[in-house]
Amino acid sequence: MLSIKNLHVKVDNKKILNGLDLEVNAGEVHAIMGPNGSGKSTLANVLAGRDGYEVVDGSVEYKGKDLLALSPEERACEGVFLAFQYPVEIPGVNNVYLLKAGINAIRKHRGQPELDAVEFLSLVKEKMKVVHMKEDLLNRAVNEGFSGGEKKRNEIFQMAVLEPALAILDETDSGLDIDALKIVANGVNNLMNEDRAIVLVTHYQRLLDYIVPHRVHVLSGGRILKSGDKQLALELEKRGYDWVIEEASAA
């Protein structure tokens, strides 16, 4: 589904990604772990199409298409979703209307009829249960006045409604208490099926107690240094990242 080859990316003229390779197949959950400043968030933002990230080399293929050639909205229509590390507050833009416009843009792109108000509302009601979203948050402006945990939950709620094929979660688990973490995990596990893939960018092993990844990758210095299964995450939790970095530089 997602094939990243030799990706080199500059931000403000500074090299952040240095030849990153990653293959993600449908039906898989991948966890990207790594120390601060290793390029995790850069990877997430490049995949979603944020401005200011200059791809100097390499390629990203998504469902056989050149992902980097698409605008952010085209990527979203094709089924790419980014759960933001810092969801932005947008005063004056209603949360639920944003979702309705989003889902209908995606449906239109797929050649499906738009959802009417009733269909949309029943979908929203159903998905709200998945993330235990409070109803009053729904009709507020996007993320305005939400607590940190509510913002993260809203990201997962949006993901649940938009049902992306490839979801990238950028440190969605950071700053969440254990109950909120379970809700996020529940949202992710609910979404997963053999046609979808999820990339979890995370600092901690904690989230992986609830979402079992197929692959765990260590990102450092803008490259994937080591890949493994869930055991790798546990080892990282115990031993930190230094041994991986040393191992890689020795090789």
Add this chain to the structure above:
Amino acid sequence: MTSASVEHFLSQGTAVSSHSWLQGHRDAANRSLTNSGFPTRKMEDWKYTDVSSILEKNYTFNKSIPPEGIDSILSSARIAELECHDLVFINGIFSRSHSNLDALPEDVVIGSLSELITSHHDRISHFLNRENRHEKNGFVALNTSLIEDGAVVIIDNNVALDKPVNLVFVSTSDTDEVAQNIRNLIVVGTHARADVIETYYGPDSTNYFTNTVTEAYLEDGAGLNHYKLTEEGLDGYHVGNFFVEQKQNSSLNAYQVSIGGKLARSDLDINLAGPNAEATIYGLYMGEGKQHIDHHTTVNHSSPNTRSNETYRGVLGDKARGVFNGKIIVAKDAQKTEAHLSNANLLLSSEAEVDTKPELEIYADDVKCSHGATIGRLDDTMLFYLRSRAIDEEIARSLLTFAFAEDVIDKIHYPQIINRLQKKVIGKLPDSSLIKDFVS
């Protein structure tokens, strides 16, 4: 040029008024304009606004026109579904047949100046041009010199007006360059309340000029909600001055919206003359194409314990130009004054421009004042967020622009006015049909 234009403009006045008090004001204004002329860019208050394109035209003032086509103009000018008393002026002349004053309550005087000036001579002469308004600038002087018609709204003590008064001023012409000179008077008695709306409207591609002055006097404990909707056509020029004099415990909510006109200049001068008087002002201006929109406000805290809160937002696209100047003056004796002023501007294109200047002049020492102005573009992180949720870039831009303007619009009490403004604001944005869903 200036003296020739002064001569031309002054020659538009009609015969000597039979009311000598009025003729006295006219003569004084006439002298004032003859001596000082119209404003030029050398004057600090007119630094960014060049009025020479108004002055070089040969306007015919207050010209009566054949009624063809007026109904469709009026239906656009009126606020849909708003239950109100309304007074309609066409090219500055009161049109009784188009107005609706059938259900006026007792203890109010609402009508046209030309009709009421005789029957309510005492009260009108007591207030009209009371503070020598004509000394403010050449346009107010011209307006005073040409006083002919306008609206009068007088609410007796302790009366709360049942419905808003909508003053509708439309301009139209077949060929000539026409102008309207309007003088309105609003008096809200002790503990009385009123809502007054002024709508200025003209079709696009009609070359005309509106010179309007409104004076409002709020007695002790009076309340006035005042809406000025400047929706002149895109070839129309507008110069407006709104003066408010507030006695103790009175309260003003003023909404100043400018979305029309080739050049629209609106001045608002508030004097908080009695203790505990308060004024809340919301302004919104939007320009596109080559529109030039200028707002100047002065809030004078001349009494202790007075409060003002002023919020203006501007959206400028294409090659439009915005000007905002907000002055707060706190007199020496006006202790415990609280005054806040903010102006935020959104520039949608690299060629749009805005000049903003908040000013504080504080002569008292125990006050709470703040002011600030910002000029910015659409927020990149917000844009990216919306686009990552499958919202097309153009729509995302429109949506954020609308949300910026909406912050002022949603402060308005009447849903009918909110609807009207939302439609007008959205209508100015790309993909308007799509963002309509967001506000429906």
